[in-house]
Every structure is written in structure tokens, then in C-alpha cells.
Amino acid sequence: MKKMLILSIFMLSAAFANTNKYTDKVVSLYLNKNDTKVQGRLLPTNPFTIVKTEGDKVLLRISGYVNPAAPSVLYFNNKQRIIVAAFSKNAPLKFKSRAKGSANNWGKATIEVWADKQEFANNNKEMLARAKTLYMENCGMCHAVHKENEFTANQWPAQFRAMADRTGISKDDRWLVIEYLQKNARDFKKGK
């Protein structure tokens, strides 16, 4: 009995370690645990895992695709500019792994970076639903709301930003809505 309990606790914690987490807000990233200088940002709705917690910091493992021409950005798939995490241009990034990739087939990469300890969500369904509501309620006030699939994933950020100041969407929620729009864009694919 006791053995089974220990075993199931062990299995449970192992499962937790690999569970995807999500944020609905932009999260500041640090390259080292004791850094005070923010070197990157993790954007809403993208999956990541928690490697460990130390004091008031958490080590996050983030995966994405890297365009060899712009190696300080992790993208959601291998060809669209849907940002998962973006770092300062000259940040000395140490990737855990990084496939070479090319200009039109970016390479898969994984990095571990630190963030302030905070609550993260276990899925992105609710935040995506909130993004949709924000979009529908704010972007259909003056004209008919534009369909998500009217634009490509690469076109949406500029289309959204050109209009965002005309809406009541708070600055904190803008990346959430952009990610929602990109992930429902005409040409959105998961990539490979």
C-alpha cells in the first residue's frame, strides 16, 4: 500500500514536471537567476514548462523555432512570425538545443531562462476565449469586425496595432489578442 502511494506520488510529480504551463500576460525573462536586467519576454498563450523553482524565481523551459537571420527570437512554428519569446538583440543566449534551420524552414530550439515566480495557467483555452471576447467587443464597434482569417499571421500584428489605440483594450492584453489573431489567421499552421 505504502509503496503504491509513494510510487503514485512519484509518478504525479514526474507528470507535473512535464506539464505545459501558459501565461495570459507578457512575462519578463532573465538569463541568470540573480540577474535584475530583463533580457527577454515570453508572450501569452504559448506553452512552456517549469524546470524548477528557487526562492522567488522559476526556471522556464521554452521551445520554438529560430530564424537563422534573427536568432534572438523564438517563433511558434518554422515559418510564421508568431513570437513565443523575444530577447534583446545582443543577449548572450545559451540554447539547450538548436537545429540549424534555414531562411524558409527555421530550426527548432529550446532554451531555459528565469522568470519571477508567479501563477501560471494549466491550459490556454480560457485566455484564448477572453482574447476572442476582447477582440469581438472592441474591434467591431466602428465597423463590422474583421474575420480572423481575413489576414495572414504575419499581417495581423500591424493591422491590430494600427487600430489598438482606438479601442479600450489595455496595454497588458494587447499581446494576448495579437497571439489569438495570429493563431486564427488565414495561413496559420502548426508547422513541424
Ligand code: HEC
Ligand atoms: C474608433 C473606431 C474604430 C475602432 C474601435 C476600430 N476601428 Fe478599425 N477602422 C476604423 C476606421 C475609421 C477605419 C478606416 C481607415 C482608417 O481610419 O484608418 C478602420 C479600418 C480598419 C481596417 C482596414 C484597414 C485597411 O488597410 O483597409 C482594419 C483591418 C481594421 N480597421 C481593424 C480593426 C481592428 C483589428 C480593431 C480592434 C483592434 C479596430 N479596427 C477597431 C475605425 C475603428
